[in-house]
Each structure stands twice: as structure tokens, then as C-alpha cells.
Amino acid sequence: xxxxxxxxxxxxxxxxxxxxxxxxxxxxLIAGRDDLIGEYLKALELELATVEGRPEIxxxxxxxxxxxxxxxxxxxxLFALLRRTFALAADAEVSVEANPLDLDxxxxxxxxxxxxxxxxxxxxxxxxxxxxxxxxxxxxxxxxDVTARLGRQGLCNRSVDLIFGVPGQSLPQWVQSLDAAVSLxxxxxxxxxxxxxxxxxxxKRRDRGGLNPVExxxxxxxxxxxxxxLPAAGFEPYExxxxxxxxxxxxxNQVYWQxxxxxxxxxxxxxxxxxxxxTNHRSVTxxxxxxxAGVSAIAESEELTREQRARxxxxxxxxxxxxxxxxxxxxxxxxxxxxLAPAAFDRFIADGLMEEGGGHVRLSREGRFxxxxxxxxxx
Amino acid sequence: xxxxxxxxxxxxxxIDHGKSTLADQLxxxxxxxxxxxxxxxLLDDLDVERERGITVKARAVAIDYIPDAxxxxxxxxxxxxxxxxxKPPTFELNLIDTPGHVDFHYEVSRSLxxxxxxxxxxxxxxxxxxxTVANAYAAVEAGLEIVPVIxxxxxxxxxxxxxxxxxxxxxxxxxxxxxxxxAKQGIGIEEVFEAIIxxxxxxxxxxxxxxxxxxxxxxxxxxxxxxxxxxxMEGTLKKGEKIRFMKGGTVHDALEVGRFRPGMEPCNSLGxxxxxxxxxxVKEVVHxxxxxxxxxxxxxxxxxxxxxxQPQQMVFCGMYPTDAxxxxxxxxxxxxxxxxxxxxxxxxETSDALGFGFRCGFLxxxxxxIIQQRLEHEADVGLIQxxxxxxxEIKKQRTGxxxxxxxxxxxxxxxxxxxxxEPIARVNFILPSSNIGIIMQLCEDRRGTYKATEYLGPxxxxxxxxxxxxxxxxxxxxxxKSATRGYGTMDYDIIGxxxxxxxxxxxMVKGVKVEALAMIVHRDFAERRGRQLxxxxxxxxxxxxxxxxxxxAIGTRVIARETISALRKNVTAKCYGGDITRKRKLLAKQxxxxxxxxxxGQVEIPQKAFLSVLEAGNEE
Ligand SMILES: Nc1nc2c(ncn2[C@@H]2O[C@H](COP(=O)(O)OP(=O)(O)OP(=O)(O)O)[C@@H](O)[C@H]2O)c(=O)[nH]1
Ligand code: SF4
Ligand SMILES: [Mg+2]
Numbered sequence: 001x002x003x004x005x006x007x008x009x010x011x012x013x014x015x016x017x018x019x020x021x022x023x024x025x026x027x028x029l030i031a032g033r034d035d036l037i038g039e040y041l042k043a044l045e046l047e048l049a050t051v052e053g054r055p056e057i058x059x060x061x062x063x064x065x066x067x068x069x070x071x072x073x074x075x076x077x078l079f080a081l082l083r084r085t086f087a088l089a090a091d092a093e094v095s096v097e098a099n100p101l102d103l104d105x106x107x108x109x110x111x112x113x114x115x116x117x118x119x120x121x122x123x124x125x126x127x128x129x130x131x132x133x134x135x136x137x138x139x140x141x142x143x144x145d146v147t148a149r150l151g152r153q154g155l156c157n158r159s160v161d162l163i164f165g166v167p168g169q170s171l172p173q174w175v176q177s178l179d180a181a182v183s184l185x186x187x188x189x190x191x192x193x194x195x196x197x198x199x200x201x202x203x204k205r206r207d208r209g210g211l212n213p214v215e216x217x218x219x220x221x222x223x224x225x226x227x228x229x230l231p232a233a234g235f236e237p238y239e240x241x242x243x244x245x246x247x248x249x250x251x252x253n254q255v256y257w258q259x260x261x262x263x264x265x266x267x268x269x270x271x272x273x274x275x276x277x278x279t280n281h282r283s284v285t286x287x288x289x290x291x292x293a294g295v296s297a298i299a300e301s302e303e304l305t306r307e308q309r310a311r312x313x314x315x316x317x318x319x320x321x322x323x324x325x326x327x328x329x330x331x332x333x334x335x336x337x338x339x340l341a342p343a344a345f346d347r348f349i350a351d352g353l354m355e356e357g358g359g360h361v362r363l364s365r366e367g368r369f370x371x372x373x374x375x376x377x378x379x
Numbered sequence: 380x381x382x383x384x385x386x387x388x389x390x391x392x393x394i395d396h397g398k399s400t401l402a403d404q405l406x407x408x409x410x411x412x413x414x415x416x417x418x419x420x421l422l423d424d425l426d427v428e429r430e431r432g433i434t435v436k437a438r439a440v441a442i443d444y445i446p447d448a449x450x451x452x453x454x455x456x457x458x459x460x461x462x463x464x465x466k467p468p469t470f471e472l473n474l475i476d477t478p479g480h481v482d483f484h485y486e487v488s489r490s491l492x493x494x495x496x497x498x499x500x501x502x503x504x505x506x507x508x509x510x511t512v513a514n515a516y517a518a519v520e521a522g523l524e525i526v527p528v529i530x531x532x533x534x535x536x537x538x539x540x541x542x543x544x545x546x547x548x549x550x551x552x553x554x555x556x557x558x559x560x561x562a563k564q565g566i567g568i569e570e571v572f573e574a575i576i577x578x579x580x581x582x583x584x585x586x587x588x589x590x591x592x593x594x595x596x597x598x599x600x601x602x603x604x605x606x607x608x609x610x611x612m613e614g615t616l617k618k619g620e621k622i623r624f625m626k627g628g629t630v631h632d633a634l635e636v637g638r639f640r641p642g643m644e645p646c647n648s649l650g651x652x653x654x655x656x657x658x659x660x661v662k663e664v665v666h667x668x669x670x671x672x673x674x675x676x677x678x679x680x681x682x683x684x685x686x687x688x689q690p691q692q693m694v695f696c697g698m699y700p701t702d703a704x705x706x707x708x709x710x711x712x713x714x715x716x717x718x719x720x721x722x723x724x725x726x727x728e729t730s731d732a733l734g735f736g737f738r739c740g741f742l743x744x745x746x747x748x749i750i751q752q753r754l755e756h757e758a759d760v761g762l763i764q765x766x767x768x769x770x771x772e773i774k775k776q777r778t779g780x781x782x783x784x785x786x787x788x789x790x791x792x793x794x795x796x797x798x799x800x801e802p803i804a805r806v807n808f809i810l811p812s813s814n815i816g817i818i819m820q821l822c823e824d825r826r827g828t829y830k831a832t833e834y835l836g837p838x839x840x841x842x843x844x845x846x847x848x849x850x851x852x853x854x855x856x857x858x859x860k861s862a863t864r865g866y867g868t869m870d871y872d873i874i875g876x877x878x879x880x881x882x883x884x885x886x887m888v889k890g891v892k893v894e895a896l897a898m899i900v901h902r903d904f905a906e907r908r909g910r911q912l913x914x915x916x917x918x919x920x921x922x923x924x925x926x927x928x929x930x931x932a933i934g935t936r937v938i939a940r941e942t943i944s945a946l947r948k949n950v951t952a953k954c955y956g957g958d959i960t961r962k963r964k965l966l967a968k969q970x971x972x973x974x975x976x977x978x979x980g981q982v983e984i985p986q987k988a989f990l991s992v993l994e995a996g997n998e999e
Contacts, residue, residue: 012957192952220948241952256957270958277960302960312963351924370924371950372966379967 002260004309005275010059010255011086014266015067015078016040016284018099022135023205026197028268029065030284037074040284041081043291047265048085056087057263059252061095066122068102072110079114093117093157093251100138100146108153118250119150120190123160126180127173130166140180147184157248159188164222165214166194174222175229182233187248190241191226193219220369227365240319240371257316259309267297276303310335314378318354319371323362337361344377382582385652386575387473387610389437389490391518392500393508393868394479397530399423399434401500401562401571402476408568409472411442411640422476422641426756427749434478435749436720437486437596439493439608439654440641444470444572457577470576473610473654479510481870482743485690485722488517489669492687493595493610493654496524496579498571499552500562503529503537506839507545509809509870515550524579527554528571533561541836549809549835582612582652590614590622592649592673593684599718605661606643609673610654612684617648621676622659625683627666630676631659669721690722692740693802693873694747694767694852695785697728697895698754699736701761701977701986706735712758713737716750723750730788733763733895733977738786741767744852763977763986765895769848772876774798787897790883793934800876802848805830808859810867812840817862825850826879826901848873849899884909886916887930891980895989902933909939919988922946927982 016029017037030036060082070078088094095118096111103119111119125131126140147158160181164174181189196203196213205211214222227237235243239257242250255262264271267287270279278301281287291297304312310333317324330336338345348354353367353374367374390398399420406412406421422438423429446454451467475490477483491497497518501511518525527546529539539559546554558574560567596608609616616622618636623629637645638655649655661667670687700709713725724740741747747767754762771784776797784790806827808818812834819829822844830843846855851871859867884905886896896916900908909931916929924946931939951962976983 193948193950195951216947223948223950240950256959262957264957268958270960272957272959279958279960300960312959315963315966316959353924369948369950370946372969373924373946373949376966376969376973379963379970 002258004259004261004272006261007055008261008263008273009057010252010262011057012061012063012262012264012269013082014063014065014269015070016065016267017069018066019069019137020135023201024134024194026200027065028282028284037070039288041074041077043288044265045081046291047297048081051085051263054085054087056089057092058089059093059255060086060088061252063097066099066102067096068098068107072106075107075110095120095250095252097122100142103146105149108149112153112155118157119155120159120161121146124163125166126177130169130173133166133168134163144184147186158186159190160184160186161190161192163192163194165219167211167213169214171218171221175225178226178229188244188250189230189235192241193223223369237321239321240368257320259313259316276301306334309333311340311379314340315375318363318375323360325360327359341377348374382584382652384468385471385582386579387494387582387652387654388496388498388575388579389475389477389494390498390500391477391487391514392479393510394433396479396500396502397562398479398500399476401530402474404562404565404568405474406440406442406641409442409444427752433480434476435483437475437477437490439473439475439639441638441654442472442474444472446576454573454577472575480745481510482746484513487514489595489687491518491521491523493593494523495582496526498526498528500528500530501542501546503531503539503542504534506538506542507549507809508868509807510868512550512807513870515552525552526574526578527552527557528560529557530560530562532559533564533566545835584613584651586615586650588613590616590673590675591684592616594667594669594671594673596669597667599715603658605667607657607659607667609657611649611651613651615648615650616657623674623676624667624671625674626668626671629666631661634658634660690742691873692724692742693769693848694741694743695738695770696747696767697730697733697736697765697786698739699733699763701763703734705760709760712754712760716753728786730894740785763989765989766898768899769802769852771899772800787883787899788894790899798878799881800878801881802873803845803875803877804848804851804871805874806844806846806851806869806871808842808867808869810840810842810863812838814863814867815840815842818842818859818867821858821862822846847879882933885932886912887932888979888984889927889982893979905933906938913939913941916988917941917943920982920984923982
């Protein structure tokens with residue numbers, strides 16, 4: 001099992017650029033400031049220089065923002081920087097998040113050349129009206145086009161992200177999006193319920209009554225539809241929001257969920273090294289200034305106690321479909337699972353939100369709808 | 380020090396008319412504090428005072444004043460003393476800054492008993508307000524020399540001539556010699572000093588007579604025990620001697636004697652007219668009664684001083700620890716609070732719903748808020764506070780026994796009640812004449828009885844109503860302020876209990892009666908209050924895995940109902956970019972919030988909901 005103190009075999013790189021900040025998005029990024037890309041690469045190089053030696057890793061993930069927003073030349077430099085920092089294991093997974101419209105043939109060629117193995121597309125929806133509300137710049141047809149072109153270039157580990165609970169979205173529209181995603185022939189699908197984050201324009205618009213969140217009951221039905229339709233189409237759920245065909249689970253994300261260690265670079269990036277969780281400054285300009293000035297980019301860091309590590313592991317474990325291996329958990333953390341919240345544990349089992357079986361404890365189907373309620377009790 | 384050169388005075392006024400700011404100036408001018416130590420409203424040193432910008436506790440301070448040498452001959456002529464020195468002597472001025480808010484009026488009364496004079500501050504624009512009247516009357520009653528002071532003359536708009544008229548017509552004081560001051564800009568401060576030494580009489584009292592000292596306040600200090608605030612009437616209080624509290628009957632050593640300058644400064648003795656403190660090593664404030672008389676052991680000649688009327692608690696609420704194991708800790712904290720504040724009371728009570736807690740009594744709503752805030756700041760105890768209520772009287776059927784009810788839970792079955800009585804207050808409003816109509820309407824809506832109107836000037840009037848206390852304490856002041864755009868003020872006095880058609884309104888949450896949410900209301904308002912309340916609760920209680928019925932009932936009759944639907948989905952998406960800490964903190968916060976909740980049957984009710992009983996009334 002994974003040891004958080006072992007030297008990381010995974011790395012995350014945050015690329016904080018987008019053409020436009022979507023109304024619901026609160027990720028660390030700076031939109032419309034492509035002039036900073038050069039500085040960013042310079043700073044990233046400095047941050048990467050803190051890694052000693054050239055360790056070997058199994059998974060590398062470029063997230064954002066939109067990594068593919070970088071012009072091909074810059075994208076090439078980015079990949080080169082990382083190649084200099086890390087050695088990739090023979091079967092390494094290298095993922096890149098991408099926006100459908102960005103992936104022209106030239107960029108796809110750059111990805112292939114750099115050894116990218118997996119592309120995660122911010123498709124979000126297959127109905128034009130939802131895409132408009134979400135302020136995305138692509139149309140449904142673009143998604144099919146780009147997945148086909150990726151396939152032709154040999155990139156056959158493709159994921160699409162879908163968002164449900166978009167204001168104005170109906171249940172049938174959502175089911176259509178799911179169907180459309182399935183018929184693309186991709187290998188992996190993630191479904192996210194839209195959340196309203198403080199500081200976003202969606203948050204303000206909702207508060208002022210300009211944006212109507214969908215009814216809770218509809219949202220539940222949408223999530224249920226994903227849980228029913230995707231497995232039927234051959235996509236097995238392995239985490240609350242993630243479904244994959246055989247062999248195509250995202251290995252990098254599983255590193256997070258298993259409580260293993262990982263490196264991270266870029267604004268807002270969160271790492272777990274030597275038992276310490278730390279997060280970089282979220283403001284792109286602050287991160288730039290600090291790194292270029294030779295000061296640490298870390299905004300917060302926390303060394304978890306044994307008990308905190310155990311509780312965190314419950315949070316991560318319950319989100320996974322396999323659940324938590326009870327004896328392994330006790331052995332690894334030193335805490336019997338139930339002991340962390342005995343009353344809640346018994347109540348959730350009795351209410352049928354959690355179930356035991358095969359030496360595992362996991363969320364029941366009903367429990368998945370109320371995952372946060374259940375997990376909070378263990379923290 | 381010879382009493383001839385001592386002056387004892389209070390500064391009294393309506394709230395915010397500038398008492399504490401004037402005290403700052405007096406301290407600054409005499410060098411009692413330096414510019415460097417200075418901060419605004421220096422004497423307001425409690426956290427709550429600094430946060431709210433108001434005075435809550437009366438504060439005594441002794442300052443030395445030496446008159447200007449050139450002006451001295453002129454002043455000396457007016458001085459009421461035997462020998463008039465050719466050189467300006469040093470005067471000891473004992474100043475007591477008092478609170479202006481109605482809840483703390485008793486602090487004013489007891490400060491006055493330690494003084495020979497009072498500076499009555501009146502805002503140059505706002506003029507005479509309800510508390511100006513109440514405090515001026517209290518000073519007159521205590522037989523003090525009153526020096527009217529018009530403050531804030533620097534304001535861009537003032538009504539000085541009208542304000543002087545108001546002082547004469549409303550309060551009946553001669554305003555010819557009123558002083559013109561700006562406490563903020565330091566204008567007219569020298570004249571204030573001169574008026575203090577020439578117009579306020581020096582204290583009387585023979586330093587050789589048996590000791591008689593008035594205990595006018597006390598404070599508890601964790602390290603030194605009880606600090607007793609005294610004003611010497613006769614005799615001399617010397618360090619090291621044995622002293623006796625006449626009412627308490629206990630004898631102690633005067634371990635330390637001193638004065639407030641403004642910090643505690645030890646000295647060897649306090650003579651007649653002086654104000655200061657004595658530390659006796661007493662650890663429990665119960666042995667020190669405010670209003671008691673201090674004397675020397677053995678000198679039996681002394682007759683006790685009149686003392687004070689005990690302040691009456693009018694507002695009650697329950698306070699429960701969120702975590703039952705904190706009960707003892709909460710008791711200690713409440714004890715500590717009451718050591719410093721004799722007007723706050725508490726006694727243990729149990730509730731089916733909330734477990735073990737305390738019923739606490741306060742002088743008014745502000746007093747309650749302040750104690751609650753101090754408990755939260757100074758003690759680390761999670762609190763559930765029930766909605767406040769006034770005290771009631773119930774005369775029982777058959778036996779004729781009279782119950783004093785300060786908790787709705789104690790209301791007997793309606794069949795056992797012969798008469799239900801509530802406290803009535805006589806309310807004095809001072810307001811612009813143009814607002815009389817709207818305030819009368821407000822009083823009529825709240826079961827008021829009209830008494831009188833008096834015009835104070837071309838456009839100001841005094842309006843007097845009798846109103847049930849329950850109808851005014853919660854929000855009358857806010858309503859008045861908003862109806863008069865801040866120009867109206869009010870003051871009230873309890874005049875007694877009167878019968879009314881009152882009922883107990885019960886609240887049921889998923890079939891479980893929550894006693895802590897019960898309240899006493901007038902039958903005519905019960906349905907409306909019930910509806911507001913369940914609506915409000917619906918907002919406060921978060922969704923559960925099941926449906927929750929909320930009902931308001933009188934006896935067995937349900938008069939209002941709301942339903943909270945079941946929680947159907949609560950799962951957020953990904954831990955983006957591996958930021959697991961953020962996700963964990965978010966969920967941990969959700970759990971933290973639950974700590975402040977209480978379980979009733981299967982339902983978790985947040986602490987805030989218990990106060991919604993009060994807020995529901997505000998949403999008319
Ligand atoms: N313009 C002006 N403002 C003043 C003057 N004196 C006091 N103030 C302001 O009036 C406000 C209230 O002053 P305080 O000294 O706190 O009043 P207070 O009478 O002690 O109030 P309570 O203790 O709460 O009853 C503050 O904002 C002061 O700055 C003055 O002479 N001129
Ligand atoms: S494209 Fe993605 S990362 Fe960029 S603003 Fe939109 S949602 Fe956020
Ligand atoms: Mg004050």
C-alpha cells in the first residue's frame with residue numbers, strides 16, 4: 001500500500017491560462033493575460049529546479065486553467081521543462097487537460113511528440129444552451145471532431161468532463177449529453193454537479209436572483225442517471241464522479257485518492273511530500289513574483305497528525321467505489337475505521353448509507369447521493 | 380488632603396452625548412495621562428465597550444488639578460472654603476464616567492450617591508433626550524449640584540438656544556450658566572474645571588470621626604480577589620487596619636488602599652470625600668455588597684449609610700452549554716461574570732431538551748447581549764441561548780398562590796390559571812412632533828395605553844405611554860429610531876404588573892415539543908407569531924435525511940405548520956488538482972457547524988434557531 005512518506009512517483013503541473021474565465025470557475029488562473037506566459041515558464045523552471053536529482057515518476061498531470069491554451073512553441077517548452085526535471089517510467093501516464101477548440105492538429109502533434117498518453121477534454125455538455133450558460137466557447141460538434149482527430153493521432157485514452165445541474169438544463173437534456181458522450185467512443189467520462197463557489201460571477205448572480213439553480217430533486221435524478229447509464233454502456237464507476245472502460249482509469253487521480261505522495265508546481269498547486277500537505281499561492285501574479293524573487297511559493301502547509309491522516313483517508317476512501325479495506329486501513333493508520341466515529345458509523349450502516357462486505361466498507365448507492373453528509377462525520 | 384480641595388462628580392448624559400470623550404479631555408489636561416498613552420474613550424476599557432463605542436460600566440478616576448495662576452484670584456473669590464490660599468492649590472477631582480444606556484441606569488444612580496455634583500452633558504444638536512431627563516432627575520433626587528454643559532458646539536449645525544430652553548422647560552434647571560464645550564476639540568475645558576471647583580460643593584466629613592465609607596462598586600480580579608470601590612463619607616480608611624462590612628458583618632484587613640489614576644495607585648489612607656479602592660483579600664464577591672457601608676472594627680458609633688435599591692432583572696433567558704460536559708465550566712464563567720456585575724443573576728435549571736443549564740436574569744436586552752458576548756469572547760464555552768422573555772406573574776386557581784414566572788416552561792395548565800399578569804412600563808418618548816402619529820400607531824399596535832403629550836418647543840414633543848414590557852424590550856428602540864430617522868429617544872420605568880390575556884405558545888419539531896422554543900404571547904398575536912416562528916425555523920434548520928414537520932400550538936391546538944423536505948443530494952464534485960486539504964477543510968467546517976447544534980429526537984437544531992423566536996417578531 002501507498003506510503004505518504006515515500007518519495008513521490010507522481011507530479012502535477014498547473015497551467016493558469018484561459019481565454020476567458022467561465023462564470024462558475026474559481027480555479028487559480030488568469031484570463032486574457034497571455035503576455036505572462038513567458039514569465040510563467042521562467043518561474044516554473046525555477047520552481048522545478050527545487051527538485052533534486054531527476055527522480056522517476058509514474059504519472060504526470062498537466063491541469064489548469066487550460067494547458068492547451070499555450071501556443072505550440074510554448075507548449076513544447078513546457079513539456080521540455082518537465083522532461084528535464086523528471087524521468088518517466090516506461091509505462092508512465094502523462095495527462096493533459098484540454099479545451100476542445102484549442103486542439104488544432106499542430107497542438108495535437110506537439111502532445112504526441114511529447115509523449116502525452118491521455119487527454120482530458122473540458123466538454124462539459126452536448127447541448128448548446130448549457131454550453132452558453134457555462135460561457136464555453138465550443139459547440140457540441142467540436143467535441144466529436146476533436147476526439148476523432150485525437151484518435152487518428154493515436155491518442156486513445158480520452159476522457160470527457162461533463163457538468164450537470166446547469167441552470168436551465170433539464171433531465172432529458174442531461175441524459176442526451178451522457179448518450180452523446182458515450183457514443184463518441186471515448187474511454188473515460190467524469191460527471192460533475194455544478195457548484196456555486198464564492199467569488200465567482202455565478203455565485204453573485206445566484207445571490208441576486210439572476211441565476212436559478214436546478215431543483216435538488218432534479219440534480220439527484222441527473223446524478224442517478226449518470227450512475228445508471230454509464231455502467232450500462234461499459235463505463236465502470238471507480239469514484240463518485242469518475243467512470244472508465246477497462247484499463248482506462250486515471251492513474252494519477254488514484255494517487256491522490258490512495259493518500260500517496262505527489263509533487264506539484266504552479267500557482268495554487270497542492271502537493272503532498274514527506275507527510276506534509278502544502279499549497280502554493282493561488283494568485284498567479286503573487287506566485288510569479290515570489291518564485292521570480294527566489295522566495296517560497298507556498299501559502300499554506302500542514303503536517304498531518306496520524307489521526308488526521310486516518311480521517312483524510314476515510315474521506316478519500318469512501319469516495320472510491322471499492323470503498324475502504326477495513327483491515328488494511330487499521331494496519332496502515334493504526335485506527336480501526338469504526339472507532340473514528342462510532343455513533344455515526346453505526347447510524348450510517350443502519351440507515352443504509354454505508355454498507356459492509358468482503359472486508360470493505362463503502363457508500364451504498366443511496367449513500368453516494370449524500371456522500372458529503374457521511375464523510376463530514378468522520379473528519 | 381483637606382476636603383476643601385476635593386470635588387466628587389459624575390458625568391451624566393443621554394447615550395453618545397460625549398461623556399467619555401469629556402472624561403478623556405479632563406484626564407489629558409491634568410496630565411493624568413500623557414498624549415502618548417491616550418486613546419479615545421480611554422476609560423471604556425472592556426472589550427465590549429471598545430467594540431460598541433459605548434460605556435457599560437461606571438468608571439472612577441482621581442485627577443489632580445491646579446488652577447491657572449492668573450485666574451486664581453478671581454476664582455478664589457467664589458470658592459466655598461475658609462482659607463483662600465494666595466497661590467493656586469492642588470485640587471483632587473474624583474470623576475465618575477457613567478453609561479448612558481437605559482439598561483445601565485442603576486450604574487448612574489449608584490455613582491451619584493458617591494458625589495456632590497454632576498456635569499449634565501447635552502448634545503448641542505440633539506438637545507434634551509429621554510436619558511437626559513432620566514439622569515438629570517436622578518441627580519436632582521440625590522441632591523446634587525448640577526452643572527449643565529452643552530457639548531459638541533463644534534458641530535456644523537447646532538441648536539444651542541433651543542437646547543438651553545429645553546433644559547429649562549423640560550428638566551427645570553437654570554441654564555443661564557451652562558458651559559459651552561467641545562469635548563472632541565478641547566474647547567471650553569478650562570471652564571469645566573473652574574465650574575467644578577467653584578460650583579460643586581466640597582465634601583463634608585470629619586477625618587477623625589468613626590469611618591463610614593460607601594461601597595459603590597466592586598470588581599473581581601483573579602490575582603488579588605475582590606477590589607471594593609469606596610467613597611469615604613466620614614473618618615479615614617488606613618492601610619493595614621481592620622475593617623468591617625456593616626451589612627455583611629465580616630471583618631477583614633485593609634491589605635491595600637488606593638486611588639484610580641486611572642490605573643490603581645496604592646496610598647496610605649483615604650480621607651473624607653475621597654474616592655478609591657480597598658483590597659481585603661476577600662475572594663468571594665458575595666461578601667461584598669454594593670451599597671454596604673464600610674467601617675472600622677470596634678468603632679461601633681457609625682450608622683450605616685442608606686445604600687441602594689437593588690436593580691431589578693427584567694429579561695430572562697436560558698443558557699446551556701452545547702457540550703454537556705462543559706456545564707461546570709459554564710457555571711464558573713457565569714460566576715466570574717456575576718462577580719463583576721451584581722445586576723446579573725443566574726440559577727441552575729434543567730430542560731428536557733437542552734439538559735443542564737442556567738436561567739439568567741438581565742436588566743435589559745443590551746445587558747443580555749453584552750454578557751453573552753463576553754462569555755463568548757472570554758470563555759471558550761459553546762452556548763445555546765434560548766429566546767429572552769420578561770418575568771410574569773400567575774395567580775393560581777383555587778389556592779390563589781402567586782407564581783413568578785421567568786421561564787415559559789413553568790407556566791401551569793391553562794385550567795389552573797386564574798390570572799396571568801405581565802409587567803407594564805411607563806415609556807417616555809422624546810421625538811420630533813412630526814413623528815408623533817407614527818409612534819402612537821406603533822404603541823397602539825403593541826397594546827399601549829396613551830397617557831400624555833407635551834410640546835417641548837416648536838417641533839419637539841414628549842409622548843408618554845404605558846406599554847407591556849414584553850412589547851418594548853425586544854425592538855421598540857430600533858423601531859423608534861427608524862421611524863424618527865434617529866431623532867427619537869425613549870426611556871422607561873416599570874410601574875407594576877397587570878392582567879392580560881396571555882397564552883403559552885409551544886413549538887414542535889417532528890413531533891417533539893421543544894420547550895426551549897416556547898414563549899408567552901398575547902392571545903391576539905399568537906397565530907401571527909406562530910406562523911412567523913415556524914417560517915423562521917424552516918430557514919434555520921438544515922435539511923435532514925427525512926422530512927421534518929414544524930408546528931406551533933396552543934395547548935393541543937396546532938395554529939401554524941411548515942415542512943422541511945428531506946435532503947436528497949449532498950455530494951460535491953472533484954478534489955481538483957489534488958487539493959485535498961481544501962476539500963477536507965470544507966467538510967470539516969460542515970461538521971464544526973454541527974457542534975453548535977443540539978439534538979431533538981432525530982433532528983439537529985442549530986443554536987441560532989433558539990434566537991429566531993426573537994427575530995421572528997421583527998419581521999412583521
Ligand atoms: N463633533 C463632536 N463629537 C463629539 C464630541 N464629543 C463626543 N463626540 C463624539 O460623540 C460620540 C460619542 O462619544 P462618547 O464620549 O463615547 O459618548 P458617551 O456619552 O460616553 O456614550 P455612552 O457612554 O455610550 O453613553 C463619539 O463618536 C465622539 O467622538 C464633540 O464635542 N464634538
Ligand atoms: S476553461 Fe476551465 S479552467 Fe478555464 S475558466 Fe473555464 S472552467 Fe475555468
Ligand atoms: Mg461613555
